[in-house]
Amino acid sequence: EADIYQTPRYLVIGTGKKITLECSQTMGHDKMYWYQQDPGMELHLIHYSYGVNSTEKGDLSSESTVSRIRTEHFPLTLESARPSHTSQYLCASSRLAPYNEQFFGPGTRLTVL
Amino acid sequence: AQTVTQSQPEMSVQEAETVTLSCTYDTSENNYYLFWYKQPPSRQMILVIRQEAYKQQNATENRFSVNFQKAAKSFSLKISDSQLGDTAMYFCAFRVDSNYQLIWGAGTKLIIKP
Numbered sequence: 001e002a003d004i005y006q007t008p009r010y011l012v013i014g015t016g017k018k019i020t021l022e023c024s025q026t027m028g029h030d031k032m033y034w035y036q037q038d039p040g041m042e043l044h045l046i047h048y049s050y051g052v053n054s055t056e057k058g059d060l061s062s063e064s065t066v067s068r069i070r071t072e073h074f075p076l077t078l079e080s081a082r083p084s085h086t087s088q089y090l091c092a093s094s095r096l097a098p099y100n101e102q103f104f105g106p107g108t109r110l111t112v113l
Numbered sequence: 114a115q116t117v118t119q120s121q122p123e124m125s126v127q128e129a130e131t132v133t134l135s136c137t138y139d140t141s142e143n144n145y146y147l148f149w150y151k152q153p154p155s156r157q158m159i160l161v162i163r164q165e166a167y168k169q170q171n172a173t174e175n176r177f178s179v180n181f182q183k184a185a186k187s188f189s190l191k192i193s194d195s196q197l198g199d200t201a202m203y204f205c206a207f208r209v210d211s212n213y214q215l216i217w218g219a220g221t222k223l224i225i226k227p
Contacts, residue, residue, distance in 0.1 A: 031213055033214075040202060040220070040222060041219070041220070042204070042217055042218065042219040042220055043204070044174045045214060045215075048213075048214065050213065058214075077131075090158065092158075094213060098146070098165065099146050099148075099163055099165070100146070100208065100213050101146075101148060101160050101163055102160075102215060103155070103160070104156045104157055104158035104159070107157070108157075
């Protein structure tokens with residue numbers, strides 16, 4: 001079944017650790033996105049990609065980085081986690097024209113101690 | 114600047130009632146696409162309904178319908194016969210034809226009371 005997956009679902013980690021949040025989709029979508037969302041709050045776009053080897057920063061400044069080596073995979077990396085990175089991270093991908101509506105993964109809830 | 118405003122931070126209604134969530138947006142573009150998303154507590158964000166700006170007919174999906182007023186730049190969501198499972202955050206969003214990124218509202222927390 002075509003879907004979008006995120007792992008881990010929950011992560012508690014100490015300050016200074018390097019972490020990678022995984023996102024994979026089996027829908028063949030070329031566009032993928034990472035959002036940061038505090039509980040019950042609005043979404044902030046932090047990274048997006050319109051295809052392999054193409055990545056851009058979003059509206060919200062983030063210390064994370066992303067890569068897009070394969071169409072289906074769009075991991076997000078934090079080189080040195082800090083308590084200010086505590087949040088929920090949502091991955092999404094979008095389908096073809098005209099609507100390009102986004103489909104979301106279940107999210108990763110990150111807590112940095 | 115393109116913006117989305119959801120003026121109701123929180124609403125609550127009794128089960129089986131009808132509720133309308135408001136959304137206004139601002140853009141100078143003529144063609145764009147509007148969306149309502151639902152995010153249940155601790156669950157995945159899902160698309161509820163979508164509307165293309167140059168289609169005058171309001172979109173409907175079962176108990177969910179929109180009232181799209183292009184001149185007023187308004188895109189409200191009506192939920193009929195509300196159910197407990199409708200309890201969620203609801204986000205209004207749109208994108209213009211020339212950009213794949215979505216512009217998001219701050220969300221409305223909807224609580225359906227038994």
